[in-house]
Amino acid sequence: MNRRNIVMGGAVALAAPGAVAPARGAETLKAVAFAGAANWPFWACQQEGFFAGENVDVSLDFTPNSIELARNMMAGKYDLALSSVDNVVAYNEGQGEVDLGAPSDFISLFGVDNGLLSVMASAEIADIKALKGQTVSVDAMTTGFAFVMREILARNGMNENDVIWVKAGGGAQRLEGLLKNEAKATLLNTPLDLVAEARGYRRLARAREVLGAYQGIVAMVRKGNVKEKYAALRGFTRAFHAGVQWIADPANKEKSIALLTAKMNGMPRPAAEKAYERLLDPADGIYRDLRIDRAGMKAVLDLRGKYAQPPRPLADVERYIDAGFLEAALK
Numbered sequence: 001m002n003r004r005n006i007v008m009g010g011a012v013a014l015a016a017p018g019a020v021a022p023a024r025g026a027e028t029l030k031a032v033a034f035a036g037a038a039n040w041p042f043w044a045c046q047q048e049g050f051f052a053g054e055n056v057d058v059s060l061d062f063t064p065n066s067i068e069l070a071r072n073m074m075a076g077k078y079d080l081a082l083s084s085v086d087n088v089v090a091y092n093e094g095q096g097e098v099d100l101g102a103p104s105d106f107i108s109l110f111g112v113d114n115g116l117l118s119v120m121a122s123a124e125i126a127d128i129k130a131l132k133g134q135t136v137s138v139d140a141m142t143t144g145f146a147f148v149m150r151e152i153l154a155r156n157g158m159n160e161n162d163v164i165w166v167k168a169g170g171g172a173q174r175l176e177g178l179l180k181n182e183a184k185a186t187l188l189n190t191p192l193d194l195v196a197e198a199r200g201y202r203r204l205a206r207a208r209e210v211l212g213a214y215q216g217i218v219a220m221v222r223k224g225n226v227k228e229k230y231a232a233l234r235g236f237t238r239a240f241h242a243g244v245q246w247i248a249d250p251a252n253k254e255k256s257i258a259l260l261t262a263k264m265n266g267m268p269r270p271a272a273e274k275a276y277e278r279l280l281d282p283a284d285g286i287y288r289d290l291r292i293d294r295a296g297m298k299a300v301l302d303l304r305g306k307y308a309q310p311p312r313p314l315a316d317v318e319r320y321i322d323a324g325f326l327e328a329a330l331k
Helices: 003-007 039-048 066-075 085-092 144-154 171-179 192-198 207-211 230-248 250-263 269-279 294-307 325-329
Strands: 027-033 056-062 080-084 106-111 117-121 135-138 164-167 185-189 202-206 217-222
Touching (some): 027 230, 039 056, 066 217, 135 171, 171 192, 217 230
């Protein structure tokens, strides 16, 4: 399977047929994301004209890994990233995978989901303990999803030295590596986990069931750019919220599934139907109100305090959130 097909058929920044173009003079916004659930509302915004309705012209690129994402955000190549909130925390605390050349000022504007993470493994791996001595892939060793994997291992009586770690990049890259047998297990978010499951791979654990609350994807920006790009960021947030409401409306179920199958070329229809149910689970799916889960943020900080080097307790969840932005944007 080609990685671009796993992500969205290669149509990275193209509007869907029939999408409404923004008016001339629209606010512009450059966004970047990983493969995963957060992109479904984005595609709905393109298709249904929600960005155009907010007079914002948005482009979307995909990143191969969190290192490139952080570097490009610091360099000003992008205005907004749909990213794990742990990237905000890690780089602001000087614990990121690489030195960005200057202190970062990343901040979270709104939340998308709890990560929707599952440990997916080759069919012959019966359970988490069977991963001992096997290769496990992660994006980067010092950012959040790697800590999630380490904690899942720990709660099954294992430590980080019991497996062989491979840095493989973002979800699409990790899925590709799993399919090529370059790793025996990895963490995948929905709907990538369902692509793997449809191809016979085994779900060993859902992170939510092991860890409880966890804040996953957020809209990440540089704090210093919020004022300058406020109109565009507000328009993006309002449109994204409308996109979430559109896919969650039962009247749009068929169109929503069709949109997902069109963009995720590696996903068969039954898997797309499962993704629809999983992503729209009221208790455990995409956040309808775009909240940032404070209990989930505490879990992120607790894992970082436990596994980051040097160990340092982190307690102030508000330090990584622009608390007033979402309410003001949705008024």
